[in-house]
Structure formats: structure tokens, C-alpha cells
Amino acid sequence: MKPRTLFEKVWDEHVVVQEADRPAVLYIDLHLIHEVTSPQAFTGLRERGIGVRRSDRAIATMDHSTPTLPKSLAVIDDQSKAQLRQLEKNCEEFGIELFGLDSPYNGIVHVIGPERGFTQPGQTIVCGDSHTSTHGAFGALAFGIGTSEVEHVLATQCLLQRKPKTLEVRVDGRLMPGVTAKDIILALCAEIGMDGATGYVIEYTGAAIRGLDMEGRMTVCNMSIEVGARAGMIAPDDVTFEYMKGRDRVPQGAEWDSAVERWRGLQTDEHAKYDKRIVIDASKLEPMITYGTNPGMGMGINGKVPGLDSLDDFSQQVAFEKAMLYMDIEPNEPLLGKKIDVVFIGSCTNSRIGDLRMAASVFSGRKVADGVRTLVVPGSHDIKAQAESEGLDQIFRDAGAEWREPGCSMCIAMNGDNLEPGQYAVSTSNRNFEGRQGKGGRTFLASPLTAAAAAVTGEVTDPRSLLFLLRDKAMARFTTLTSHAVPLTADNVDTDQIIPARFLKVTDKHGLGDSLFCDWRYHEDGSPKEDFVLNHAESQGAQILIAGHNFGSGSSREHAPWALLGWGFRAIISTGFADIFRSNALKNGLLPVEVTPEVHKELMQAVQLDRTTTITVDLLTQSVTGLGSLEATFPIDAFSKHCLLEGIDQLGYLLSFDEQITNYEQQRT
Ligand code: SF4
Numbered sequence: 001m002k003p004r005t006l007f008e009k010v011w012d013e014h015v016v017v018q019e020a021d022r023p024a025v026l027y028i029d030l031h032l033i034h035e036v037t038s039p040q041a042f043t044g045l046r047e048r049g050i051g052v053r054r055s056d057r058a059i060a061t062m063d064h065s066t067p068t069l070p071k072s073l074a075v076i077d078d079q080s081k082a083q084l085r086q087l088e089k090n091c092e093e094f095g096i097e098l099f100g101l102d103s104p105y106n107g108i109v110h111v112i113g114p115e116r117g118f119t120q121p122g123q124t125i126v127c128g129d130s131h132t133s134t135h136g137a138f139g140a141l142a143f144g145i146g147t148s149e150v151e152h153v154l155a156t157q158c159l160l161q162r163k164p165k166t167l168e169v170r171v172d173g174r175l176m177p178g179v180t181a182k183d184i185i186l187a188l189c190a191e192i193g194m195d196g197a198t199g200y201v202i203e204y205t206g207a208a209i210r211g212l213d214m215e216g217r218m219t220v221c222n223m224s225i226e227v228g229a230r231a232g233m234i235a236p237d238d239v240t241f242e243y244m245k246g247r248d249r250v251p252q253g254a255e256w257d258s259a260v261e262r263w264r265g266l267q268t269d270e271h272a273k274y275d276k277r278i279v280i281d282a283s284k285l286e287p288m289i290t291y292g293t294n295p296g297m298g299m300g301i302n303g304k305v306p307g308l309d310s311l312d313d314f315s316q317q318v319a320f321e322k323a324m325l326y327m328d329i330e331p332n333e334p335l336l337g338k339k340i341d342v343v344f345i346g347s348c349t350n351s352r353i354g355d356l357r358m359a360a361s362v363f364s365g366r367k368v369a370d371g372v373r374t375l376v377v378p379g380s381h382d383i384k385a386q387a388e389s390e391g392l393d394q395i396f397r398d399a400g401a402e403w404r405e406p407g408c409s410m411c412i413a414m415n416g417d418n419l420e421p422g423q424y425a426v427s428t429s430n431r432n433f434e435g436r437q438g439k440g441g442r443t444f445l446a447s448p449l450t451a452a453a454a455a456v457t458g459e460v461t462d463p464r465s466l467l468f469l470l471r472d473k474a475m476a477r478f479t480t481l482t483s484h485a486v487p488l489t490a491d492n493v494d495t496d497q498i499i500p501a502r503f504l505k506v507t508d509k510h511g512l513g514d515s516l517f518c519d520w521r522y523h524e525d526g527s528p529k530e531d532f533v534l535n536h537a538e539s540q541g542a543q544i545l546i547a548g549h550n551f552g553s554g555s556s557r558e559h560a561p562w563a564l565l566g567w568g569f570r571a572i573i574s575t576g577f578a579d580i581f582r583s584n585a586l587k588n589g590l591l592p593v594e595v596t597p598e599v600h601k602e603l604m605q606a607v608q609l610d611r612t613t614t615i616t617v618d619l620l621t622q623s624v625t626g627l628g629s630l631e632a633t634f635p636i637d638a639f640s641k642h643c644l645l646e647g648i649d650q651l652g653y654l655l656s657f658d659e660q661i662t663n664y665e666q667q668r669t
Pocket of ligand 1 (some may be wrong): 063108109131220429430
């Protein structure tokens with residue numbers, strides 16, 4: 001048999017009829033329904049006297065027009081109320097399972113599908129919403145449809161479709177700390193523009209994609225539509241199966257095993273040919289932000305808005321000028337430092353638990369800037385409950401952000417959550433079209449880290465300046481840190497093992513994260529060793545390292561804490577640290593947390609067992625909490641604690657005595 005791509009395998013499996021020069025009749029496995037694009041479709045069925053062919057292959061939710069303020073508050077207007085009531089009536093009449101506002105499983109349609117296990121590899125999935133491409137992260141062929149097509153699927157469980165071409169987007173390398181899945185997809189949008197993948201189904205491949213967890217993969221596939229693609233897909237692997245296992249609607253027991261065996265075949269065959277290929281180097285990406293009125297008008301956050309002369313095409317020039325006028329932004333200027341009014345963290349692109357954890361890591365111990373309204377809207381009730389069990393809601397509230405009920409909210413501004421004319425927002429959603437988030441509102445799309453950084457500074461900000469040490473900046477503040485952790489079981493890890501001596505030749509303390517535990521982490525040829533814990537997908541984004549006993553012995557090199565910070569760690573938990581390492585770590589804003597062997601054992605075992613386990617390190621109370629009831633204290637000297645809490649490094653502390661030093665010098669002369 002001819003080698004086939006992932007897309008071709010799923011397509012072939014679902015063609016019911018293919019007549020010459022006609023679109024294929026494609027069978028649909030799962031139909032997702034919401035209140036906005038379905039009422040007329042049900043009316044059409046009634047008018048023709050047709051029933052729903054397979055109500056067991058459809059589920060419905062309420063998300064677009066639903067209030068995100070507490071449920072006691074009213075739906076925004078009578079039209080929205082009527083839509084919600086109509087969906088209830090339609091589902092009841094046609095026997096479709098509905099996750100309504102009172103359901104504990106209610107949420108955004110593209111969040112609850114995967115969350116409940118409806119979304120499965122190899123399926124065809126449709127919904128009257130263009131971001132249905134999200135579900136492609138599981139190796140499904142998933143795409144948005146119009147209301148007439150909603151009616152077609154309800155009536156026949158099939159759609160008329162012409163076969164798209166295939167585009168491989170290979171993302172090689174590894175993302176640097178502070179750069180996320182959202183930045184990958186915004187970078188692709190910026191590179192190929194809104195129509196760069198029109199007529200294609202994208203398959204995302206490469207080490208950086210494999211290194212993403214399922215939430216990151218969903219973020220990438222979600223925005224495939226923004227480059228014009230029919231769908232985005234990622235071949236399922238162990239990360240996929242690990243995410244799915246045990247969810248409500250996935251097969252259980254022996255059926256699970258045989259399903260996984262079948263799904264493993266959903267890989268693009270060796271020698272299969274894509275119609276087109278694009279390659280991106282993840283290690284070169286920085287946090288991205290859009291400046292214009294479509295997701296393709298984006299750039300690295302430290303870049304400048306392009307000039308008109310960078311565009312050859314006349315229609316592009318017209319669109320660019322119109323966008324600049326609407327956004328009230330000047331060409332050739334940086335966006336960094338631009339004042340903003342609103343931050344929105346939510347939508348089916350970035351409202352999952354990992355997104356909220358990322359945002360909380362920035363908000364922790366900080367306050368939302370004066371005059372900035374910040375909404376944090378979880379994607380589902382499940383995510384809301386999980387976030388609240390981890391204390392993330394409290395972090396958002398303490399910072400001054402609004403913690404809301406689940407829903408689409410300001411992604412589409414149909415429920416009363418919207419921008420005022422002229423306001424600037426940094427938003428984690430997927431579209432920055434004119435008026436999308438409110439008439440006259442102006443949207444900068446970015447990752448949850450970048451959005452949270454803008455919330456606390458009140459301006460467009462490189463999130464890395466708040467997360468890590470940056471040149472010319474004081475040390476990052478450390479107050480409370482809640483994160484999942486990396487378990488490194490080896491005892492007596494020395495500084496040569498943390499970062500080998502050959503890296504002492506570098507002239508810059510930044511960028512060493514890539515070389516952390518270098519000799520354990522990479523093969524001779526530079527490829528990652530898959531079994532080393534730092535290379536596991538679950539380690540991505542972790543800010544706590546649980547190290548073995550006696551960590552950091554050996555030389556006095558400060559490169560060791562630089563490398564650990566460069567990777568993204570902010571705290572190391574061990575039963576003991578070498579004195580020089582402890583001192584170097586504290587000087588650089590890395591917190592050594594010394595706990596008893598009993599507490600250490602409990603933490604290490606829990607994290608090894610479940611890599612999503614989160615731990616909270618609170619510097620103010622010098623405590624470590626987590627695993628339900630665990631609570632332990634750790635020692636730290638008062639001066640180091642003060643410096644970390646205030647974000648003052650030792651040079652900053654010395655500089656604060658400038659006046660006294662000047663007086664002293666004058667007395668001596
Ligand atoms: S969050 Fe936005 S893109 Fe996603 S389903 Fe809702 S309206 Fe559509």
C-alpha cells in the first residue's frame with residue numbers, strides 16, 4: 001500500500017461515497033453543538049420532518065452567550081436567554097446529551113470534548129465553530145462547519161467535503177523558558193499569514209511539538225484556522241494516551257488496550273509525501289505578540305512593528321494601513337512598554353489548567369497594575385474546580401484580578417464581557433479582528449505568561465523579565481510559588497554535573513538553561529536522551545526541582561544557579577545543600593529549600609507517582625505545602641529572605657547605600 005500521512009489515513013477511513021468530480025460523502029464520528037450556530041439547523045429538521053440520525057454521536061454545551069459572573073446573575077439579554085432555552089428544548093426533543101449551565105461538566109465546547117474523553121484519535125469531529133481544529137491535537141480530523149452543515153450532520157451524520165491537501169509544519173528544537181505553545185502558533189501565523197495554509201490540513205511534527213503536553217498541542221491546533229487551514233493534526237503518542245486514560249468517555253479495560261494499539265497506527269508512514277512543508281526552529285522563538293487586526297500581524301515581543309515598505313503587495317499595504325489606523329499604532333515602533341487597559345486570560349485557546357498555572361506563576365506575590373482590568377476565565381467547571389483546589393483562584397484574587405465562571409467570555413464578547421471603544425487589551429484568545437472583543441476595542445494576542453506580565457506592569461512586557469534574571473534588572477522577586485516539580489533522584493549532585501566545566505568559557509550568564517545537566521541530558525550527537533527526567537514532557541514548565549540529598553557540592557561556580565534559573569527553576573528542594581551553592585543560589589534569586597529526610601521522601605515519592613502534583617513554597621511563612629495535608633518549614637537567614645521578597649540582588653542592596661558611601665568618601669578626603 002502507498003505510504004500515507006496521518007490525515008490521509010483518517011480521511012480514507014471515513015469516506016462513505018466518492019463519485020468522480022463530486023465532493024466525498026464523509027462520515028462524522030462526533031458532532032459538538034452549542035447555542036449560537038445550531039437553532040436554525042434544528043428548525044430546518046422540523047420543517048422537513050426529519051429526525052436526528054445519531055443522537056448518540058452528538059453532545060451539546062452552552063458557552064458563547066453564558067454569563068461568567070456568578071450564576072445568580074442574569075444572562076446578558078433576551079436573545080441570549082432565548083438561544084439557551086432553545087438549545088435545551090432542541091436537545092430534549094432530539095435526545096442529545098446537553099452539558100447545560102447546571103452541569104458540573106459545562107464549559108467551552110473545545111475544552112469539554114477532550115476533558116470528558118469524547119475527543120479520540122482517528123475520529124472525524126465537527127462543530128459550528130471554526131476553532132474545532134483544537135481536537136486535531138489528538139490525531140482527529142476536526143474542523144468547523146456552518147449552520148447548514150450542522151443540519152446535514154444532524155440529519156445524515158455525513159458531510160459533503162472535497163479532499164484538502166497536506167502541509168507539514170515541522171517545529172524542530174526546544175522552546176526556551178518563557179516561550180510557550182501559543183508563541184509557536186503565533187510565530188507560524190506571523191510567518192505565513194492568514195491564508196498561508198488555505199486549502200491544506202496541517203500536520204504538526206518535530207521535537208518541539210512532541211515536547212508539548214496535550215494542552216499545548218491543543219493551543220497549537222486551535223489556531224490552525226488562523227492561517228486558513230481546514231484543520232490541524234498531531235499524531236497521537238504516549239503523551240496523548242496518558243492524558244486520555246481514565247477519562248469518562250474513553251474505552252475502559254481491555255477495550256482501552258485495543259484502542260491504544262489501533263491508535264498507535266495513526267502515524268504518518270515513512271516516505272509518505274506532504275504537498276508542502278514549513279520548518280520552524282523553536283529554540284529561536286521568543287514570546288510573541290500581535291500588533292494588527294489579524295493573527296498574522298504578529299512579531300517577537302522585543303521587535304518593532306514593521307514599516308509599510310516591508311510589504312510588496314498593494315492589498316497587503318492597504319490592509320496594514322487600515323490596521324494601523326484602527327489600532328492607533330505607528331509603524332517601525334516597538335510595542336514593549338505600550339500602556340494597556342484590559343487583560344483577558346481565557347478562551348478555548350488558553351483557558352486550561354496549565355494556562356492558569358502559567359498565569360498564576362506571574363501573578364503570585366504581585367498586584368495588577370492600577371487602572372488595568374484583568375479577567376481570568378477558566379474553560380470549564382472542571383478546570384475551575386481544579387484551579388481552586390490548587391489555590392490559583394486566591395492568587396488571582398490577591399493580585400486584584402477577577403476570577404470568573406467558565407465560558408467563552410471576552411473571546412467573542414457576546415455575554416457582556418467586552419472592551420470599551422479605544423481600549424487596549426492583551427488577550428490569550430485567538431482573534432484580534434476589529435471589534436471582536438467589543439466595538440472599537442483593540443486586541444494584542446499573546447500567551448498567558450505575556451498577558452499576566454502585562455496585567456502586573458500595566459504595559460506590554462516581556463514575561464521573561466518577571467520570571468527570570470535579565471540583564472540590567474534586579475533579581476526576580478520570590479514570594480509564593482505553586483508549581484509541579486521535576487524529581488531528580490540522584491544524591492550528591494555536584495556543580496560539574498549541573499553544568500560541566502567547559503561552559504565556564506561563556507561570557508554571558510544568560511542562556512545556560514539549555515546546558516543544564518548537559519551530560520545526562522543529551523547524547524553525543526546533541527539529541528535529547530528521552531529517559532532523562534528533564535526531557536519528559538511533564539517536566540515542561542516546572543519551576544521546582546526536587547533534588548536528591550546534598551545538592552550542589554563541588555566548585556564555587558555561579559554558572560550552576562544560572563543554568564537552573566535559565567531552565568526555569570525558582571526553587572530546589574533537598575535535604576541539604578553545599579554552602580557555596582546555597583549562597584550563590586540565594587544571590588541569584590533561586591530558593592534552596594531544605595527539608596527533613598521524611599518530608600523529602602514523601603515529596604519525591606508523590607511527584608514520581610503523579611507528575612501533575614503541585615507543591616507550594618511560601619517564602620513569607622517559610623513553608624512547603626501540598627499533597628493534601630503536608631506542611632513543612634525550611635530555614636533561611638533574615639537578610640536573604642528580605643532580598644528575595646523584595647527582589648533586591650546584592651548589587652541592588654549595595655547601590656541602596658549610595659548616599660552613605662558618598663558621605664563616607666567625603667569624610668575621608
Ligand atoms: S472561546 Fe472563542 S473561539 Fe473558542 S469556542 Fe468560544 S467563541 Fe469560539
